[in-house]
Amino acid sequence: MIFLTVGTHEPFDRLVRSVDGWCAATGRGAEMFGQITDHAGYRPSHFEAVASLEPAEYRRRFAMADFVISHAGMGSIITALSMQKPIVILPRRGHLRETRNDHQFATMERFAGRPGIFAARDEHELPGLLAGAADGDATEMGKLSQFGDGQLIEALRTFIQGPAAKG
């Protein structure tokens, strides 16, 4: 299975349309399953899609997938790294009003080049990256530890246990 997710909050028609086109061209629509939000303006005709998924079902679909296609959201990227799933990311753009600014473009640039992350600058780069992810080898992806940076966790622990409130 290939799992397409655009995140919880906003639709991402440009990504869904591109993936639909790829399915039409490659005949891989039967393998694709998408989560595209309640407000999606574009409904795919070559693969099955739902508006939203319960967290447990989202994780199950993610775990089942050979690879994942997603907006450049940190929830998807962290989940992919922790499950060692190759992931193709396309950033939402501010000027296209897909989100409020270009923070996803910055995320895409920061994470491009990590093993298992296939970063598209725009939808024209998608087909090539999808082919790459389909042939990719997830064993190159390092396994992300279950929790964050030990230093950060220690800093928070020290703060929590530190001197009590002002009042």
Next chain:
Amino acid sequence: MTRPRRVLAVASGGGHWVQLTRLIPAWDGCEVTYVTTDPGFRAEVEALAAARGQPRPGYRVVTEANRWQKLRLLRSLIQIALVLIRARPDVVITTGAAPGYFALRLAALLGSRTVWIDSIANAEDMSLAGKKAGAHCDLWLTQWEHLAGDGGPEYRGSVL
């Protein structure tokens, strides 16, 4: 004898929540209540707490809202105020977004100590809420080293 610290850990669903759950060991030994926008994450934090030999955490759901949805924001604000009054946390920790910002501002007024951890999604500039939180929290963190310093947030590591 000192009682365990009461911690309120706040994050909206999606990426903010994923980041919060990667910091869970920081509040081992505390009495923790999670506040989020989706009832579906409860099983995950209960399982994580059990696996770490921690008591079952509290779990509260508040309305999801972004800055354009004024009525939903108001509802979210009232719900968070009620959670804070009941939970009386010593420390409020949030990874954002709007519900976390509200919790932080209200908690600061009620005398709790507060931590803002700006989302790792903000690699070029802190989030708007993150910038506004700076003046009102005790520990103000970015997850990008190049955004830290000089009157700005601190960098102490990331959720990765």
